[in-house]
Structure formats: structure tokens, C-alpha cells
Amino acid sequence: MLDLQKIRADFPILHQQVHGKPLVYLDNGATSQKPRAVIDALVHYYERDNSNVHRGLHALSMRATDAYEGARTRIAKFIHAADPAEIIFTRGTTESINLVARSWGHAHLQPGDIVLTTEIEHHSNLVPWQQAARASGATLQYVPVLGADGEGGLDLAALDRLLTPQVKLFAFTHISNTLGTVNPAAEFCRRARAVGAVTVIDAAQSIGHAPFDVQALGADFVAFSGHKMCGPTGIGVLYGRRALLDKLAPDETGGGMVSQVTYEDARWKPAPERFEAGTPNIADAIALGVACDYLDALGRDQIAAHDAVLAQLAMEKLSTLPGIRIIGPRAGAERSGLVSFSFAEVHAHDIVTFADEDGLALRGGHHCNQPLMRKLGLTGTTRASFYLYNTEEEIDLLVASLRRTVKFFGVT
């Protein structure tokens, strides 16, 4: 069991009032809040160690380099990567996926090839593949989602039909940011491997919420962001299996990623430097390492259990509201710590505006899932997404706020 009182004390931002009400932060799917330890790490770095990494011989540069590379090692351990060189720092999930789509896509995709993704992807794991397919002449195909509310998850029978030897890459989300569906990632990787397809997992919604082991999953590439796992914005990771990274050309070129440069040519350093041209985001990488420490001290299995309790409780209580349509897995089925819902007569943005007046931070809209929204016949949903500091009382406040709002709009 998580000690919620103690955890909440670690997050300075939670202790404020919004419109005269205590803040109830339920927008963790968009970004999580930061514990004091992570904020302190940023301050400490800028006050004590700030320097450029890798090329300096002075004390500060060595401290900065040690801390930056230490963070890489820490994150490798966090996801159980075999080698810290498999951790490439990026700006976030989006940049990580774009790196694979451009570098790997450019080198490997040809006309006639198929890139497979799913109907429930965030735009960040969809648009880069559209672009890669367009640039290479490959075809993009989608694993369909089942059920009028997307409650049936991805169609596994269709996946088997779609996974042909023409599929060169299968990109899928671990957890849907809109439906809350938890995909069987290890099973997907296994099936993809059987046809020789490379796998890319969008782990943005899962990474800080449950234990994560890239080797057990059998993933080739994994993309995630720091800011959804208690770390800073502007830092994320692309994990790539070493054997793949060694053969991959860089996407960006410049300083720091080259071993030899002449006026005519340049040679690349090995991974990870090959993929980190220019001065990296040193401070935020270091703070992300501290976020890993923070989450592991609490236990990610404990966080996952806490998320699950809140999600099921939210499902139960939200379903008592008149006219509510909850999308994603049905009550009792496995679901991540988020719930998306809509009301036919009240638009999500009106719901969110009313909730804000009650101190609640929710998200309303298409959640960067426009094609999925269209498929489900929705213009948007309201999403409540939970994390380690949320309480059962906050779910009661959510439901009470929604009840007032739908009543105001005349839904009975």
C-alpha cells in the first residue's frame, strides 16, 4: 500500500487552491506532477554542476558528464536494458518515434513493404508512420479495435492475418491514452518477431505506472517521455536493441556524434552518442534519473496496484451518472489508471470548464486520437487520469462535480 499522505507531501504543486478549491489533479495522462527530489535535482545541477558534457576536462564538466551518464545507466536499469548504450536521450516520446521512423524507416522500408500499427494510437505513433510510408512507398495498415466503445481491445485474430512477412515494422502503444486499454505487449512482440518484423512500443502511458522490462517484453524499440513519470518536460528516451542501433544511421548530425571529420566526410560514433547530436538536455536527463529513484523507492508494482484500485472505483462511481458513456474496457476488465467518458448532450470542453471551477484538472477533447474518435462516433471525451498521489476522495469530488454539471445542462 502506498502512503498517500507521505507521497502527497513530496509534491509541492498539489498543495494549492484553484478557484478557491483544493487542487484535484486528474490530468496525469497529459503530464504528471514532480516530486521535490526531482525539482531539487534540477536546482542542484544548475547551482553546482552546470557545464557541458563529454568534452571538458575541468571539474564541473566531469561532474556534469558523470551525472548525465549516470542517469543513462539509471534509466537502463529502470527498464532492464542490457546495456546503457541502448538508452538514447530525446525530447520525448514523439521525438523518439520520429527518430525510428526516419532513421530506420529510411534505411529499411521499400515499396511493397507494410508498416503495421493500430487504430488506437496517439497521433505521435501514427503520423510519423504515415510519413515514413509515404516517403518509402510502403503501405500503412492498422490493427482494428473491437467494440462500439473500443471495449474489446485490439482484434487479435486480425493481428494474425495482418502480420504477414511483408510487415517490416509493427508500432503499437502499450497503453491507450484514451481508452485505457492495456495491450499484451510481450505477446505482440512475440508475434511480430515470428514474421521478422521490428517492434516499436509507445510506452508513454505505461512507463511510470508499472514495472517495465524491455528484455522480457522482447521489444526492439521503446519510446517514452520523462514528464509523465514524475520527471521534467523536454526529456525522453528511445530504447533500441544494441544490434539494431549499431546498424542505424543517425537522423541528426553535428557535434558530439562524430568520431572523425574531414572537409569531405564524417564518421559516426557508436550509439548512444551517434543519436545525440549537439549539447544534450543534461539537467533534465539527470532529473529523470532521480524520478526513476523516486518511483522505484515506492515500488512500481505498488503504483500499478494503486492505479488499478482508482480506475475500478472511478468506473463504478462514474457509471451512476445519467447519460454517461464510458469508453474502453468494461468495468471489471483490465484497464490502466484512466477513464474517458462522454455525455451526448454536454461537450467535453464544457465539462472541463465546470470541473475547473471545482478545482479539478481534467482533459477534454480528442486526446490526439482523431481517427479513433471518428471511428467511435465521438467528437471528444473527458478524461480523468490517475497517478500515485490521487486519492479515493478525489474520485468522489470528480463524480460530484460531474453530477452538478450534467444537471446544469439538463441531463437527467
Added chain:
Amino acid sequence: MSADLTELYQQVILDHNRRPRNRGKLPTANRVAHGDNPTCGDQCSVYLRMDGDRIAEISFDGSGCAISQASASLMTTQVKGKTAPEVQALYKNFHDIVTTGHAPEEISDLAAFAGVHSFPARIKCATLGWHAAIEAMKSDPMPTTTTESHVD
């Protein structure tokens, strides 16, 4: 509920949201423009039948929050019969109302949107339909594909 919120969701707005006026495609339209707010996903298409330089008929279609839908609905009732400069002048008044909260006395119905000024994130919701209407007036006439149908 806070005063700001009741000011935002006035009865006029709730009424237009619930019973939008001039909603749907206009079969006789000779101008159309589409507006959207990519960040919220709100969409609004405005259909016009221009008769000379005046709006003879208008309708709108789309989806979005109560503010955007009510504003588009109310807009259609305000601009009918007007020329492009007259619509621009009316929009300027409307824009002033939603950004400052102050409505000139002669502006009656549009004043319902004065509460928007307390919610800066919602200004673009209120102006979406207006932008689409102004774009539609500027747009090239579209070939009318409707054939004469028998009307009793």
C-alpha cells in the same frame, strides 16, 4: 457555481446550444467555409447564399462546446441580410465583447457572450463561427450543384 461560470453559460447561450438556429447544410448555398480549432477539435462549417453583396441565407454545421455552437447559432441570426463590411463591423463589436466583457448598449443578444472574457481559453470557441462566416463571404462562389427540384 461561481458568478463567472453563470455569466459564461447564460440562458441565451444554453438555449442556442440546445436548440441551434439555422443548423445543417444549406442546399442553395453558393459559398462555404470551414473553421476548426485543432487544439480542441471544434469544427464549424458556414454555408451562405449570397444575393449580390448581401447574405440571403445562412446555415452552419459542426461540433464543439456549448460556447462555440451557441455562438455560431446566434451569429447566423445576426448576419442575415448584411454585407461583408457590415458583418466585419458586427464581428468587431462581438470580438470587443468577448475580450473585454463590455457590450455597447445597442448590442443586445451578442452581449450574452460578455462572460467569455473571464475565460480567455474560450474566446476562440466563441469566434469560430464568425471566422468561418467571414471566410465564406470572402471565398470564391462555388458552382451550385443543386438542380431545381419541385417544391409544393
